[in-house]
Amino acid sequence: MALRYFCTTNISTQHHHHASVITLVSSSLSLTSTRMQNSIPAARNSKNKFITAENVKSLVSTVVLPSISSTPLESLHRGNWVKLICGASFEDVVDIRNLSLVYTLAGVDCIDCAADASVLSAVNEGIEAARDIVCLRRPWVMISVNDDKDLHFRKAEFDPEDCPADCSRPCENVCPANAITFQGKSTSVISHNTEAPRVLKDGVITERCYGCGRCLPVCPYDKIREVTYVRDAITTADLIKRNDVDAMEIHTSGR
Template identity: 75%
Template structure:
């Protein structure tokens, strides 16, 4: 099933828009001290400079993740950790939540603002789908593996009374209630194969281009990312044309694509030729190694590194920064270093097919602009957010400084692998 989604006009809940006088809050001194101790980039260090130096970090909230409370708190924590960009769903409420998190972080410490990026798709795409099922169709004695495997806690089931009358019209029968929490589902697909009764459906959707163009023209969006398979240039062109003059408001245009083997470079060149006549800003290629898998384990990052090695060695690729995603986690920088690709400027192979690289003098751009972290970044901070929520309910993380400190340590440990922060 495929749907067309428009941008949601709901505004971020008012209680989350009200920020206290955080600059004067003594309780947050430990947070401020930690940010200063590790050397998070100051107001003068721009996201563009990070791309050039090869230490750009993007937080991926998820093209389909729409839990505005978590998104707001994640954005606050990762802004304090010094990310350069926060990528989120092309939805007004989500964009407002990201900007609220960013500004609340900047109220605590005067850091520069990360860019806000929205994600759209030109065709059906793994990142733009949701799981769906009717829990009343599930046997009561199902061991509920769907709930267990979901990395986003997006499935919640409880026993309750059926809404349908039983045949004798007297007692309601017991059934499962709840199901998929739509705004938390980001379409990772892990629940689909584990259901023993094949009850879970996939609902895919394509973001509406006109609504996206209107959203871009509002304040608070700096970049757009087009997810594409790269196989259907006509779909890409249709989306690009549909965005029209809204792109003149942007500082960066990213194209996220999977590794499609030998045709990857020709697809990239075709897409670049479509964009190039009216490309108003810098562009970036997001190399989506193994989509939505960074939280699974160490090995998940191998495909994104292999994709980067392959592209970096190709001479006739189109202009644009290269950035890893899809399977990225705490091991990605080590993997890049092993391949000689971290903050280097060129890659060649010698007669023995060994990789030779050149290190980064100040005047040259890094070959790999940086790394985007999604599932792994959300998992390490999400643990703290869940614990806070189970203790206090829906909350602004800065109201609980010990939780904020714990979440910030997690975020700094990840972002610091790219930005080489001082130990803390």
């Protein structure tokens, strides 16, 4: 079994000395931790041009990367352990891969993600892409699970067909993850890996919704529902057998 560490509470992230790398590379990829772009391919920048590993490598070469000598465990003991929280419910593999790449380059100690096989693969792809660019130690990969109702494990949902045509759509404006879309009809976007078009439907883009709840109170017609869920224990058991999972965070009610 690959899993090495458990925790049952969130450990706060701290400012990291590699913030310049995060700013430089993430702005080139149009990524921030709070406002992320619509489902675009991992390797497109704000001008919708492809960013290759070579582009990232050349960007990274313009900043001085402090060497990272401590292991994640040593950082934990020293009290300067830093974790990227992708979100227990955030499942957009394109953004997750990009974030993992950028934060690995920045020297983060751990990447926390949803307990989902595709998400885990995206995190590890991002880590390995970063390690192909610069020789770095690997951050821990942590999955987040729950055993009871928990606000981190929920999605918003509504039927756009039920929305009055004259609604000003405050839900769309308030969503920090660009997880609510109204294109008027189905739209084709390029999907992760395959570059094949996939259909983006109106309403909540489930994989992008991380359950923050901001949209729930703003709907003047009370159309948005909260859907909570509990991660399946058997799926979790399979995930922790993988060699690319190092730790698990359990959101528990203590029952």
